[in-house]
Amino acid sequence: MTDTVLELRDVTFRRDGNQILDGIDLTVRAGEHWALLGPNGAGKSTVLGFCGALTFPTSGTVDVLGRRLGRVELQELRRHIGHVNPRHPVRSPLTVTEVVLTGITGTLERPMRWEPTSEQLARARELIHTVGLDERSQARWPTLSQGERGRSLIARALISEPRLLLLDEPTTGLDVAAREQLLETIDGLSHTAPDLASVLVTHHLEELPETTTHALLISHGRIVAVGPIAEAITTESVTRAFEHPIRVERADGRWSARAVRERAGLGG
The missing domain is CATH 3.40.50.300 (P-loop containing nucleotide triphosphate hydrolases)
Known part of the structure; x- marks a missing residue:
């Protein structure tokens, strides 16, 4: 098992x-x-x-x-345990690479006098590539879009394996x-x-x-x-959970939900 x-x-x-x-x-x-x-x-x-x-x-x-x-x-x-929280409260203008490296130290900011090893830096670059942010690796947190922040946080969560x-x-x-x-x-x-x-x-x-x-x-x-x-x-289960008639559908691996008009019932 x-x-x-x-x-x-x-x-x-x-x-x-x-x-x-x-x-x-x-x-x-x-x-x-x-x-x-x-x-x-x-x-x-x-x-x-x-x-x-x-x-x-x-x-x-x-x-x-x-x-x-x-x-x-x-x-x-x-x-x-890796965490991805879009409300991650970074306050300093860290670069994407620095944010990812804080996943090793488990801190919000880069600790004073701490320097990553060459292996840790290589791992950070690998993960930044994986999440599609190569060209933004030196961009600073305040300049990132919300989507770029989300992908940075995934890389940060994964760096500690x-x-x-x-x-x-x-x-x-x-x-x-x-x-x-x-x-x-x-x-x-x-x-x-x-x-x-x-x-x-x-x-x-x-x-x-x-x-x-x-x-x-x-x-x-x-x-x-x-x-x-x-x-x-x-x-049935989503209707019960949300206490409202909702039709659930799945197409090409993705899910959708929409309210059902009462006169139409819950069919389908």
Whole structure:
């Protein structure tokens, strides 16, 4: 059986007396690419916090890379998890190369007196090429488009050679062309890093990469559907999760969703 990268078992989470999650089960194996979907307030960010070893469950167990939260040194564990967050708060005018290299140090800024090795620099250049930013490698962060920032952050997440990649609404703020470029970059990971597992959070089916293999659909902190994507993402399950009649379709590997007029019913 393929190595298990992430396992949540009967996880609940309460904050200030409010139940945020209830009975969440999730198993992610090496090479699988999961989508985490649901309406606003469904609990997606909390689940992603477990995946990133940032949040502890109120009850149940969370095992990340074979190590149980609550029994492991977190900083060391987090070095093996890559994060892509479009709200990455870089404040200095770092170049693309410098931003990518901060993935090695796990910092927002380049640490004082730290210098990358020649091998680390070569790896950064390789990843910048992989995400299609060769000509922008010395461009500074404030001058980058949102799409270029997103691709830079993917390279940053990958430079530490993580086993698990977490993408938190990575296409936020992108126009259609930039979104498609970013999704192509994510799709390419199935070839350049075939054993990498990923979890991508989104509200929108249109933002799912073609290489997405599985999905977890949640609503009000509970699982609506989970499993291989073609089984989990259906007109029925999405309608239940978003509490609105929505027709789901898939064409050429990409998903779409649109509201169904009441007089038309849920057919199709």
